[in-house]
Amino acid sequence: MKKLFLNITISPDLYLKNPESSEVGKKIISKSIVLIDELGFEGFTFKKLAKEISSTESTIYRYFENKHILLLYLTCWYWSWVEYKLVFGMINISSPEERLKIALNILTKPITEDESFFHINEVLLHQIIVNESTKVIYTKEVDNENEKGYYTVYKQIVNRLSDLIKEINPDYKYPHMLVSSTIDGALHQKYFVDHFPSLIDNSQSKDCVSSFYNDLVLNAIK
Template identity: 50%
Template sequence: MDELLSNIKIEVPEGIYIKNPESSELGKKIVEHSIILIDEIGFEDFTFKKLGQLIGSNESSIYRYFESKHMLLIYLSSWYWRWIEYQLVIETFSIKDSTEKLIQAIEVVTRTTEEDKNFSHINEVILNKIIINENSKSYLTKRVDSENKEGYFSSYKRVVKRLASIVSDHNKTYEFPTSLASSITEGALHQQFLKLHFKTITNCNNNISPTKFYTDLILKILSND
């Protein structure tokens, strides 16, 4: 699997960026350090001016890659979900048993992220923290419908649709596979957030992971259908 992943190029819809950050060392540096800075100070306080100071570059140079910090957040979110989709495909394609395939798919979508050495300029562990805390800010805007039409959220939607397909393969009579898949995908982020910040209103902790919770929940739902 490591050999397969090493040859994978994460592609983000072109309309999200002005210039592809993967095309230059400066672009990769912008992405790398934006992840670090957003994690450190939060998206609200993050600015291109602060990022420029961090990387020793003019603020204007960052605008040559992204028109706004909102578009940068969409880029990071899109990259993350594309990365998750690749893992979902690679880790489930050879599994024939539908139950085992479903369990593995749930694990991919809900597990704690580990750093992937195949992408040296992106720390996936820190990016996962940003997705947990900031992902909803990429689409909870007045522009969500027009941005959706442009395909900016296609990576996220593909993860949900792939998971829904696996749910349907496991239980062909279940009426709500897409709603269930989107609930797992979004709910896992929410449970991770609660685990970090609102510990008294979740059972997830150092011993009980969101993966364990959702595996138990989904298998019971589909077995009772």
Template identity: 50%
Template sequence: MERLMKSIRIGINDKIFLKDPDSSDLGKRIVKQSILMIDEMGFESFTFRKLGAQIGSNESSIYRYFENKHKLLLYLASWYWGWLEYKMVFATNAIPDPNEKLQTAINVLTQTVKEDDSFSHVNEVLLNKIVINEYSKSYLTKEVDQENKEGYFEIYKRLVNRLGEMIVAVNKDYPYPASLASSVLEGALHQYFLTEHFPKLTDCNESVSPTQFFTDLVLRTLTYNNDG
């Protein structure tokens, strides 16, 4: 099983990169070091020049993989959502009961992230922090509609749809499955952000996790709708 898990590859839209970073040692070092640096200094301060100095490579070699740092952020975010998708599918695939399946999915998507040894060049814990703090910068741009048409956000949308289908399986009459599913994914990021930076704006803390909150929110919503 461990060998099977290590053979899994996260597929990313090839329009995001110029050369697949997963295809070479340099590409993997670019991904690994960029995660470390963006987590440490923030996306605004991060540059390919600084990245090149850290990995001992010319700045131009990084541009052979990514057109700019925006595309790199899109790649990292897509990789993160793809990784969550594979974890959710793996965790829920053999569960026949719709309620248990949905609760398991919510748990996978909202729990505190732990590092996955299956991908040695990606620190998922730090990548999660980057997605929490920086993900909105990947789509709050003038180019978002065109990038959406080109499939840059396909993995994220697919993940929302998967969760939405699980919501419908629990309550086929619930009228807002996509809205609820996307609220869980975006809301989990927001709750973790609030917990760290604005703790008075959330009930999540050391004893109450975002997973508990969203499990309660979704189940109460679907039960209320059923009773209504």
């Protein structure tokens, strides 16, 4: 993955001070990814993070309102990254069927490449999205945060792929639901691979989730 063209920008509403603007800020991001992965979101605190980066709670609070917003920031970063991969992956491919297959692979295959984008370890970040991202939207704040546009990137991805599906089969009735249930379902099934393998068919194959969704989506729209 070429990094040169990728410049991910996150809505300034999500931080009090841009973590990209300083060394402490970047440490907050990179170490929070490691710590959330390690401790789980419930076990993760700003105090522990401060200790880990040899800083203080108050400093972290100057960047992010609270840990929920920090997780939201990471989530937005992740989806922006995914969107970039989608756009980049589908560029110059004229066949919509081919583009859909590429998109499905990006969305459902395991992330293994351990090349980190600057200070962000995408493999760990993806793991966090699998394990913790439901906690971002399943709160009493959703509607509020949705209005503020915090979920725009995610919705943009769904809409983009939904359009692609309509291009392939204009008569298919549920393009949005097919896409969002594929994106979120793939994350969910990846969690099941690790924790409920008895509910995964052919769990020994590393591409089982991907195969399932490829089959499912192509059958749905044909």
